[in-house]
Amino acid sequence: MLRHSVSLEDTELQYFFKGISLEASTRAASSISQRPGSSHVSFPGAVKSAFTSDLKFALSANSPALPTYRVVDQDGNVVDQSFKPDLSDEEVVKLYKTMLTISIMDVIMFDAQRQGRLSFYMVSAGEEAISVGSASVLDKGDVVFCQYREQGVFAQRGFTLNDFMNQLFANKKDPGKGRNMPVHYGTTQIPHAAGAAYGLKMQRMNDPSLPPRVVVVYFGEGAASEGDFHAALNIAATRSCPVVFICRNNGYAISTPTLEQYRGDGIASRGIGYGIDTVRVDGNDIWAVREVTKKAREMALEDGGRPILIEAMSYRVSHHSTSDDSFAYRARVEVEDWKRRDNPIARLRKYMEAKGLWDESKEKEARESIRRDVLKAFSEAEREKKPPIRAMFEDVYEELTPDLKAQMGELRDHLEKYPEEYDLSEFEGGTSSLRQ
């Protein structure tokens, strides 16, 4: 397929060519021309490349893997001596409890789905430090785009247990009005983040009294294979968007291990290719995640804005979702090993215990009280009515179109004619919401 090269009229052809030559002349003005005897290439596509008479391919296997930054080792000992904790003891305990809450909610909801009380669930076990840690250093005004394994971000940003449960049970208090699958708390998609970040940048340009804000977007290493990832990073770089890309590299996309996902040095190595400053971090170390996110946020706002990529390494200790049995494609022992050897919650616990902030009895008490709270929110949400049926027609457009009004009337007539064929009682207002 020949792109964009067919002229429409002779005149179009002229303009088409003329446009290109116009651009070329603008570039010529900034003097990208090859000087005789120059040691560097001056092709417009790569202006800093030195000539070489050595025929040598850049071998992917020869470039060293980017290192993984950590603050605290597996035993909870601080290994980055320059690290200065910026949280009070109470705040550390609070972070820990948030991670614990997510992990306890995960277990209960996973079981609830198994009992058929919920249609679907996805746990974030093993990745609590990435979500809670990164969210804990963001500003309230920062905009966050999530995939679906970031319950910790929501929890850290003020989502209550009731909020989670209302969404999971799709009841009338679910702001999503029961339209989306469970665990779809927010929206997905990586290029949106680039656009949103450009929007924030422009808004601040128009009104300098606005506080500086960044956009943070989370996605897995599997999603990074989508064209959207490429589009987003490239466009964010070329438009200098203040956005922090956080890739959760947990080793699996459903059943696909990373060896079948990519052959480069993870996701981080790609950032550099887009001209994006990049760091790889130990995702099981909440302190490291906090440090890199803090720094990334700062850098993203420097010099009018720029994108930053963080690759947070972890291991998906859970099944992909409730519709997945991960032992069909990986050994149970591998998972058990990760659970036992290293996980973000245990690591922070060790750190806290070493400082005398935590002990076994506090752990027991916290777990029991969180469990009680989760079950309370669970049963409250389960008892709540479903949203009015009318919600199925609303918000497709800003206003109901004549067609949708007519279809709503059609559905109402049908439901009133065959009331015994549908369970209407659980929906707020029954068929009455379908009246105009």
Added chain:
Amino acid sequence: MKQSISLRRLQKTLASGSASRCARRVLGARSPRSYSTHPPNARLNIPVDYSTTPLLAHTSQTALGSSELPPEVRNSTTKRMNLFQAINDALSIALTGDENVLVFGEDVAFGGVFRCTMKLAENFGGDRVFNTPLTEQGIVGFGIGLAAEGMRPVAEIQFADYVYPAFDQLVNEAAKFRYRDGSCGRSAGGLTVRMPCGGVGHGALYHSQSPESLFTHIPGLRVIMPRSPLQAKGLLLSAIRSNDPCIFMEPKILYRAAVEQVPLGPYTLPLSKAEVLKQGQDLTIISYGQPLYICSSAIQKAEQDLGISIELIDLRTVYPWDKETVFKSVQKTGRCMVVHEAMVNAGIGAEVAAAIQEHPGTFIRLEAPVARVAGWSIPTPLLYEKFNFPDVARIYDNIKKLLDY
């Protein structure tokens, strides 16, 4: 041989820098465009004369006569513009009136390959009017993110034929954003995606497509196609101000061909509202975009030959479309034809015809089956375009068939 000489001369003139003038001479003088000619004996398939067609406002009075224009615009003045100039004017007004409006896409900064964004980057700055990397999914995804933050992005897809990489973003993201977000209240409603569409005589497979019906199957999007400069300006301003994501399709053959008086100053035209271009009693023709001109020519001939009167309706917004205006007309005439360039299968014609037969008030009035005159169910092949898209003769013949039924 002749052609290769021309090409060499073209290259030479391009290299010498005085491209435009010489290119026109070379191409104009040596290679007459076969697509603009017509058989010497043709009575029906004569090229549209845009300078006399009743569908364009050739005088200020006609342009300002529309009751849809606000009073202050009706009392103002007009300027002759072609379609690309009217689009440019609308974009310029949008950029002036709202600092949240941004214009971007491939090659828009230097003015666009069709000149629709001429001078906008100079006048409004590179932060508001800019080139993107060559990635349609990126362009639309970026636009959705901007719209979600309350901006009013106007994204350009260089040809409608290249919108498919952005399909996921349009279908699963832009269209469903408000619905999914529920009472959280965010949406991609500020987004407008412009794209040149339709046949141009020699665009072949990838510079001729009219994919509007693919978008009409997606609740959440508004799909608009203007037929003229005056209309393009008003509808584009409406699309940009609309709080629903809009697909704005510009028939590229009209960019330079359709010239009319366009009111100066800002004005909008209503979305999802059809326009009755010509009253008639015996038959209703429903179309949108460029084929309206072909319909108009066919109507002139048929009325002259057959002593009948035909009503012509421009849908303007193809989804959500204005059923009321169409039903009212069909109830009056009892006969109906839908005309579009895109393939007949599952096209706009299918939806319009089905709705007409489904509605008790129009079904009972039908005196003939609803006819669809549209592209055949094939890609648009280079050499055969004139046999593929509806032309005056095919429309004329279908008018006769409907009347003889």
